[in-house]
Amino acid sequence: MPIDFTLTNYQRRLQRIAREFANEILAPLIRAADEDPDPQKAFQAIKAAYVESYKLGFATGFIPKAYGGGGISNTDLQIVVEEICAVDPGFATVLLVNGLALMPIVWFGSEAQKQKWLVPAASDPRGEYLAGWTVSERPGAPGGTANFDGPAPYPAGIGLTAKYDKANGEYVLNGRKFWPANAGGWDLQGADVNVCIVRTDPKAGGSRGLSAAIVPRGTAGVTYEEPISKLGHRLCQNNSMIFSNCRVPEENIFAIGNGDLVVNKAFTWSGPVAAIASVGVARSAYEYALSWAKTYTGGGEQPIISHQIVAYTLAEVAMKVEAGRAFAWKAAHYLDLHNADGHAIGPMAKVFCSEMLFAAVYQAMKVVGVNSLDRSLPLERYLREASVFPLYDAGNIGMQMRKICAVMADPDFDPRAIAASAPTPFGKRAPPAESQAFGKNLKRQI
Known part of the structure; x- marks a missing residue:
């Protein structure tokens, strides 16, 4: 039977590297960062460890090799994640969110979008590259995200709207997000890129009216509030983002109507x-x-x-x-x-x-x-x-x-x-x- 739980030589090496990183580089930072009452400072405290993890390929290893990533399998990823989470799952979430943000471009993006956004993500000489996965929204009535694909039109479901400006070939984003991870970046001026789920058709329900928008760092019309202070996962940054007439070019939109x-x-x-x-x-x-x-x-x-x-x-x-x-x-x-x-x-x-x-x-x-x-x-x-x-x-x-x-x-x-x-x-x-x-x-x- 082709069922074998024995790690290969490659997987054992991967496990050893991940364990050494977690125990020797990450672990000494955890207690002070976890106890810091300022969630942004806690997040910044693990930046040096993040840079080392980036160099080891843990931050973008899931990106296909064709775009500069490691092309690591989901099974091999398990080996790395267990070792890091045995020390701190909040730090591991920072790495995971890079995947949540960038893998949709792998699955749904055009070849031009893959080349433009994936290659830089996997080849940052600083080792600081962050991607934000920007889906969740503030609770309310209506509000929240659990029924993002429900049949009701706006304002139910996803409330961040993206209106197409045909004259300028842009989408104009208005609304806010609550809880997105990594979104604020190391300096609260934004991650290198935020992949946002937006409502491109306010009249359609969540299974027809949603799309994905790529919002790079420095885009005008986005502000980042102080991170949420949480019970756990304190090393992972979760923000509130406000979009006010934020304009992104239409080539930054993908999966139109298929955001669900x-x-x-x-x-x-x-x-x-x-x-x-x-x-x-x-x-x-x-x-x-x-x-x-x-x-x-x-x-x-x-x-x-x-x-x-x-x-x-x-x-x-x-x-x-x-x-x-x-x-x-x-x-x-x-x-x-x-x-x-x-x-x-x-x-x-x-x-x-x-x-x-x-x-x-x-x-x-x-x-x-x-x-x-x-x-x-x-x-x-x-x-x-x-x-x-x-x-x-x-x-x-x-x-x-x-x-x-x-x-x-x-x-x-x-x-x-x-x-x-x-x-x-x-x-x-x-x-x-x-x-x-x-x-x-x-x-x-x-």
Whole structure:
């Protein structure tokens, strides 16, 4: 059988390099940055480590070799991400967001757009290149992003509008974004490029009216507010952006009318990455608690691991870590087979592993006991980081579960397809009129 979980020589080397980077370059920066009350300063504190990660190819290695990237597979990416996230998942998110922003250009952009935007991203001599993934918007009524592909026209769904100015060959952007990562850049003057999901047709619903816009650093009409101060992932910058008559040339627009597919595929690609990131944090919590249990006696004569309840608890955590890693690897392998079109298994891996993580960390904390609340120890930070995973990256309830269900509801869905690594169908939603009619019929039935 061609199923083998043994790492190749290349993967072992990749793992060693990623582990050395995480432990020797990144780890010494984490505590001070995490505790800094200023989120922008926390973000800037990891810049030197980011530059080193860029030089190692971790920041843009997913870009195809044809455009200067490493052409790394989704499976190989798992090896790197687990090692970095075992030290800090917020830093790893900065790297992940480069992919969320740039991979849509790989999948949906023209050849001219790929040459213009991907090549510079992979060949920055400074090693500072940042790309922002600009989708999420401020909550409200209407507001927020979870129903970005719903049938309702503006102002529901995506509220950042892009009106075409035919006379000047430009799109004029107005509105704001909330929560985009990397968007503000190292100096709050903007990332090198922001890939924004915009509404190019205000009269159409989310499955027909959305597109993607490339907004480079220095574009007039964009301002960046101070980053959001967060519970976890404090090393990752999340901004509020305001667009006021921001003009971008029409050649910077892609996937016109298919912005919903851009969002869905990007968050499918990131699913296995978020899954293995969860595994990395769970692994660190497990290893810390295991070491504690082997040396701490709790006032007794023997280390507490000699007590059955402690040993069983740690065994459960160990099982969760191994199950999560297997699922993440399987999902990444599936995406490699199907050009990142795994709209059920990608979200499944993300949801499963992120929900597993919080429980695993808390179990580890119960082993350590009240001392796990001591902020000089790492477990309280692991718990804060764990709380982020089910909520970010197209939140489990908000978007990822909905996508899984959309695949399962397709008449052509084969429930055995994922086990067989066979394709699973996923396409655009029904036209707005059909969706609205369905909703009305459903209400009548209820």
